[in-house]
Amino acid sequence: MxxxxxxxxxxxxxxxxxxxxxxxxxxxxxPNQLTSQEKEDGWQLLFDGTSLEGWHLYNRGEVPSAWTVQNGELYCQPIFDTTAHGDLVSDQAFKNYELAFEWKISEGGNSGVFINVLEREDIPTTWSSGPEYQLLDKAHPDYEMSPAKRPGTLFNFYPPLNPVEPKPAGEWNQSRIKQVDGKVEFYLNGVLTAQEDFNSDHWKESVASSGFKTFPEFGKHIEGHIALQDWSKGISFRNLKIKTL
Missing domain, CATH: 1.20.5 (Single alpha-helices involved in coiled-coils or other helix-helix interfaces)
Incomplete structure (x- = not known):
């Protein structure tokens, strides 16, 4: 017994x-849930895993578009049809923050996340004002041809600060963007890949000698919307969360 x-x-x-x-x-x-510790630390979800609440199409508002929610992923469909295509923009604007997100991309895909985006009718695109955290599949020709366009870079300005391998197409990468008073840091899979001060003379000179010099509002702001880039190939996001600093 x-x-x-x-x-x-x-x-x-x-x-x-x-x-x-x-x-x-x-x-x-x-995915798309905050832990008790994250809530205590002040993190907020930017994507709830079930809807596009908190997001809209740049300069078009809340209209049906190629951006959908599938299996808990914020997904941009690659097929060009009658569905509206365009970059997806956060309803809120942010200044000092830490943004974390996961992304997976199709083979040969090319996308990005824009920060400090101004949304105005006289500014036709998100990238006319917002610098870009580059997202790129390793199979894309730009990966070998243009180091300043590799994933995790400040798009088309500087090569990665430290070497890092993106995950293969279809696998989740982890990214982080931190901005405090215009000083930004980009991370890819835990590795620091870019650093810049948008208030500095160095940045202003870099813009003046780049292809973005023709856009009068580009890179001049330290506050704005966050935007996810539409592209002709599939891109997915999840675990989009932000903490105000």
Whole structure:
């Protein structure tokens, strides 16, 4: 009898442990949810995993578009049809923050995340004002031909500060953007890839000698919307979250 009771208590203990572990793992691992610690630290979700709430098409508002939610992913369809295409823009503008997100891209894909975007009718595109955190598949020809266009770079300005390998097409990469009073840092899969001060003479000179010099508002602001780039090939995002600094 004692042995049987001991066996039952042991079995009960194992079952309780497994259930607790399973529930904890589920809470921590489900995409597009904040952990208790993240909530305590001030993080907020920018994508709820089920809708486009908080986002709209640049200069067009909340209209049906190629941006959809599929399996908990914010996905831009690559097929050009009657569906409206364009960059997706956050409803809110941000200044000092840390932005974290995951992305996966199709083979040969090319996309990006823009920061400090101004949304005005006289500014035709997001990239006319907002510098870009580049997203690129390694199979894209720009990867070898243009180091300043590799993933994690400040698009078309500087090559990565430190070497880092993106995940293969179809696998999730982790990215982070930090901005404080115009000083920005880009990270890809935990590695620092770009650094710049948008108030500095160095940045102003870099813009003046770049192809963006023809856009009067480009790179001149340290506050604005966040935008996700539409592209002709599929791109997905998840775990988009932000913390005000």
């Amino acid at each position: 004692k042995n049987r009771l001991k066996y039952l208590f042991t079995l009960l203990g194992i079952t309780t442990y497994l259930l607790t572990s399973c529930n904890t793992s589920t809470q921590e691992d489900v």
